Amino acid sequence: MSSRNRVAVIGAGLAGCEAAWQLSRLGIGVDLYDMKPQKMTPAHHSPDLCELVCSNSLKSMRLENACGLLKEEMRRLGSLTMEAAYQNRVAAGDALAVDREGFARYITEKIKSRGNIKTICKEVEKIPEMPVIIATGPLTSDGLSSAIAELVGEERLYFYDAAAPxxxxxxxxxxxxxxxxxxxxxxxxxxxxxxxxxxxxxxxxxxxxxxxxxxxxxxxxxxxxxxxxxxxxxxxxxxxxxxxxxxxxxxxxxxxxxxxxxxxxxxxxxxxxxxxxxxxxxxxxxxxxxxxxxxxxxxxxxxxxxxxxxxRNTYINSPKVLAEDFSLRRNSSIYFAGQITGVEGYVESAASGMMAGLFLGCRMLKRPPPKFTPDTAMGALARYISAEAKRGFQPMNINYGIMEPIPRRFRNKEDKYRLYAERSLEQINMIKNDSGF
Ligand SMILES: Cc1cc2nc3c(=O)[nH]c(=O)nc-3n(C[C@H](O)[C@H](O)[C@H](O)COP(=O)(O)OP(=O)(O)OC[C@H]3O[C@@H](n4cnc5c(N)ncnc54)[C@H](O)[C@@H]3O)c2cc1C
Missing domain, CATH: 2.40.30 (Elongation Factor Tu (Ef-tu); domain 3)
Known part of the structure; x- marks a missing residue:
């Protein structure tokens, strides 16, 4: 793993696959590592990439729901996760639920047939010395966890998380x-x-x-x-x-x-x-x-x-160590993405992978990076993981509470969230037009 023109993405789950895809779209070669199926976490069972370990729902598609907005932002910017989800959709009211095997197979085939992505079945235990995105998720294997703990200066990274609502x-x-x-x-x-x-x-x-x-x-x-x-x-x-x-x-x-x-x-x-x-x-x-x-x-x-x-949840104290573009403040060629950064959920993990891939890719190509402000759901997640936490940092799903508030009174919640969504999608359209993502 020594090439300087390629990126190593470690972990081919929700975040890693999306990150690899975005890098590949920018024309950057990717070595995509996953230890599956050679070694499985306690929650992973399928040999395919991008496995949904529990529910098959990517939650509501309604824009009045912040996760609905996040998905729409990703869809507009060319997310592989969203493409696979819509292609493998099953009936579930206004939720985007998927045939989980079809979903994982679709992504696996897309990634494996992509010329500039090489998939490598291996448990990574040391952080490679090349541009890298670490996306090994809440069940990161022990060897790599220790290497990450050393890198970010924490004694241990995992918790048996019993979070309160x-x-x-x-x-x-x-x-x-x-x-x-x-x-x-x-x-x-x-x-x-x-x-x-x-x-x-x-x-x-x-x-x-x-x-x-x-x-x-x-x-x-x-x-x-x-x-x-x-x-x-x-x-x-x-x-x-x-x-x-x-x-x-x-x-x-x-x-x-x-x-x-x-x-x-x-x-x-x-x-x-x-x-x-x-x-x-x-x-x-x-x-x-x-x-x-x-x-x-x-x-x-x-x-x-x-x-x-x-x-069990492995995550780093992101506000202390990560910049808003998901890179390590102390070493800008190391990026993190997915649940390990403290975003919570399938869609949120894929969204952070998308951002990390685009940010790292733009940096390597010396292109201006996309500007996701906290008016967008994606930007709100980036701010959440990198801004100083009021108290102990805890993983978080996307929700309208972490987006930049609109300082006025609303007749009802639907009106309020619809306006948040309109404001965000205008910005996403601009990012798309300006950058061609
Ligand atoms: C038990 C459980 C249930 C969950 N249920 C839900 C749910 O229902 N809905 C929801 O929205 N979210 C759920 N989550 C939270 C979260 O959304 C998922 O964990 C999501 O898959 C996280 O995406 P990720 O890309 O960060 O990690 P993952 O999708 O887990 O991908 C990480 C990948 O890294 C690989 N890997 C780990 N260590 C190494 C290593 N050292 N070298 C190489 N590869 C490695 C793993 O094999 C895996 O494929 C759940 C989490 C857990 C643990």
Whole structure:
């Protein structure tokens, strides 16, 4: 791996295949490495490239949904992932669901028949000394993980992630909540108070709610400190009330008293558009999260920017080490893409691969790079992974909460998101016209 005119892309999943494709379209040769099928991660099973490891849905196509916008941006700019998805679409209402085998086969055939992409079946353990995009995903193999940890200066990169849901601030019913910190030390949190009756009903539903299937490797490293909320509920009626829902030192302004229990929401982004449910890491199925967590006073109409999830997740502290073009700040010939950068989801991973491929390709060809501002869903993701995080950096799905706000009032959410989408697609059309991507 020594050529200076080629790029090594490590990992031929969602991000790696898209990155390789974009480089190839720019006329740059690619060595695309994947350890499959010689060695499989615990979630990969198919010998084909670009495998969807779980759901076969690439989520909503509606532009009122930020993931719908992200897909449309990618489609307009010539994404291979989008081409394969539309070619292998199965009926799923307004969602873009695919025949997963057809999807992976389509991409594999396209990549393998592309003259300037060479696919190489190998587990990479050292970072090659040539322009490189590392796209080995949340289940990056151990050897390479250690090399990356050394490169970015972290001791370990993986977590058994039990993330709590994130809610759009605008969807919280503030007439039922109040701002306060424990023991009157500020007003940083939004508090959702519960009387005993409300707590009891919530506890009953939560204890019986359906959890998502667990992969064998996941349970081993779950720490007490990030125990899923439903596990706490199952331990006993009052366990949550003495744990994350404890009301100690939180006084309701109306009564001046502590409620029976309280759910706290913590600001999650610098703009204050997103709130994290404190202590609510969970592996409930997504519809169950919506159903049960909407029982919390103030969250009846909550919009979930991200549901809670639990699985092993390898990702770097991107805001500390990556620039907005996905290159390493300390070494501009090393790029990262995909879930390892802290974007979350199939489409988001492919989108980051697309950006990394275009940015690196343009740099090598000394062409001006495409300008994705945070008015676009792609640019918002690039900003999210590279801008200073308000608190510990956490992986994130695309959502309108991380895009540049439009500072005016809207009659309803549909109008608002439609305008976000129009603003974005105008910019994408300009990028397409200016650069010919
Ligand atoms: C169990 C699980 C379930 C998920 N379910 C969903 C879901 O339903 N919907 C959703 O939107 N997102 C889901 N995700 C999150 C995420 O969208 C996917 O993981 C997505 O595939 C990430 O894309 P990627 O390109 O970053 O990594 P991947 O698609 O995982 O691609 C990485 C590739 O790198 C290869 N690789 C790893 N290490 C090496 C190495 N050292 N050398 C060479 N090759 C290597 C792997 O074999 C793999 O092919 C899930 C994640 C996990 C772990």
């Amino acid at each position: 994130i809610i759009e601030a605008g969807s919280i019913d503030r007439s039922k909540t109040f701002r306060a910190s424990r023991y009157g030390q500020g007003a940083d949190y939004i508090n959702c108070p519960m009387c005993e009756e409300e707590y009891k009903r919530f506890w009953e539903e939560l204890s019986m709610a359906e959890t998502a299937p667990v992969h064998g490797f996941e349970d081993a490293l779950v720490f007490e400190g990030c125990m899923p909320i439903e596990n706490l509920a199952k331990r006993g009626y009052l366990t949550m009330a003495y744990g994350p829902l404890k009301p100690k030192g939180i006084f309701e302004p109306k009564t001046g008293k502590e409620p029976f229990a309280v759910v706290q929401l913590r600001q999650d982004d610098a703009a204050g558009t997103l709130y994290n449910m404190v202590g609510f890491q969970t592996r409930l199925k997504f519809p169950e999260q919506k159903r049960v967590f909407s029982m919390i006073p103030g969250l009846e109409k909550a919009e979930f920017a991200r549901y809670g999830v639990m699985h």
